Amino acid sequence: MAIDKISTLSSKLRWGELEEDDGEDLDFLLPPRQVIGPDENGIKKVIEYKFNDDGDKVKITTTTRIRKLAKARLSKRAVERRSWAKFGDAVHEDVGSRLTMVSTEEILLERPRAPGTKAEETKAAGDSMAQLAKGGAVLMVCRTCGKKGDHWTSRCPYKDLAPQPEGFIDKPPTSEGPGAASGAGKNTYVPPGLRAGAERTGTDMRRRNDENSVRVTNLSEDTREPDLLELFRTFGAVSRVYVAVDQKTGLSRGFGFVNFVNKEDAERAINKLNGYGYDNLILRVEWATPRSN
DNA sequence: AATGAGCGG
Numbered sequence: 001m002a003i004d005k006i007s008t009l010s011s012k013l014r015w016g017e018l019e020e021d022d023g024e025d026l027d028f029l030l031p032p033r034q035v036i037g038p039d040e041n042g043i044k045k046v047i048e049y050k051f052n053d054d055g056d057k058v059k060i061t062t063t064t065r066i067r068k069l070a071k072a073r074l075s076k077r078a079v080e081r082r083s084w085a086k087f088g089d090a091v092h093e094d095v096g097s098r099l100t101m102v103s104t105e106e107i108l109l110e111r112p113r114a115p116g117t118k119a120e121e122t123k124a125a126g127d128s129m130a131q132l133a134k135g136g137a138v139l140m141v142c143r144t145c146g147k148k149g150d151h152w153t154s155r156c157p158y159k160d161l162a163p164q165p166e167g168f169i170d171k172p173p174t175s176e177g178p179g180a181a182s183g184a185g186k187n188t189y190v191p192p193g194l195r196a197g198a199e200r201t202g203t204d205m206r207r208r209n210d211e212n213s214v215r216v217t218n219l220s221e222d223t224r225e226p227d228l229l230e231l232f233r234t235f236g237a238v239s240r241v242y243v244a245v246d247q248k249t250g251l252s253r254g255f256g257f258v259n260f261v262n263k264e265d266a267e268r269a270i271n272k273l274n275g276y277g278y279d280n281l282i283l284r285v286e287w288a289t290p291r292s293n
Numbered sequence: 294a295a296t297g298a299g300c301g302g
Contacts, residue, residue: 139301139302140301140302141302143302152300152301152302153301153302154300154301213296215295215296217294217295217296218294218295242297242298243297244295244296244297245297253295253297254294254295255294255295255296255297256297257296257297284295288296288297289296290296291296291297291298
């Protein structure tokens with residue numbers, strides 16, 4: 001740092017007086033501060049003017065080296081990166097001017113999917129959009145027969161006729177049939193027991209067996225599901241018991257259903273328990289008609 | 294007298 005005396009204040013303006021006056025600041029009398037550089041060597045000069053304690057006007061030159069110091073801390077690679085051309089949002093920035101940018105670029109993530117299914121998906125989405133435009137909701141498209149707005153896959157009237165989905169990748173799906181139309185089963189894992197050629201037992205385990213459903217009416221008001229189970233399980237495996245309960249009052253509505261795994265057991269239960277006295281009432285036990293939607 | 298809830302894409 002260099003300090004050069006430039007001039008001495010006039011006798012009129014004594015430093016001591018100035019300080020004691022209302023702290024008046026005479027810096028406005030001084031030339032403005034100047035900053036030169038830093039140059040290519042990282043040399044930066046700051047020139048400022050001040051009054052010293054004796055009231056002399058002095059020029060203070062401060063010389064610092066920035067770049068050199070900074071460079072010493074940077075790795076070679078980091079220094080090299082500074083010369084890289086800017087790209088993206090920083091393309092209009094000067095080389096070396098800014099090291100980081102906040103990216104506003106949109107990144108779309110792709111869902112990994114087997115190739116070839118994309119077009120179908122897009123098309124299906126398009127169909128849905130078209131339906132929405134017409135004002136209809138697009139819930140309920142049967143995956144078995146492809147019919148829209150009529151039934152869920154689990155209630156498809158053709159579910160027993162439809163070809164079962166083929167096995168895993170080693171067996172390509174058939175190109176015709178309603179199953180293929182909906183794209184169901186394609187590249188989808190199918191458990192061995194359900195693959196084509198697997199042994200089929202008489203009962204289809206994927207379906208809830210509403211077939212062996214028994215309706216029980218004239219139950220006393222305090223009969224609950226555990227009671228029904230106790231009463232009916234003596235005839236065979238029971239898959240479900242249900243007692244209709246009023247949603248508001250929580251009171252039993254006096255009837256319920258019992259589902260049997262085996263039809264014969266259901267039949268025997270009906271024969272034995274219909275007309276049977278339970279609590280203080282005579283039970284009615286008969287086949288239940290399949291429930292509506 | 295009386296025929297269930299809820300689950301989806």
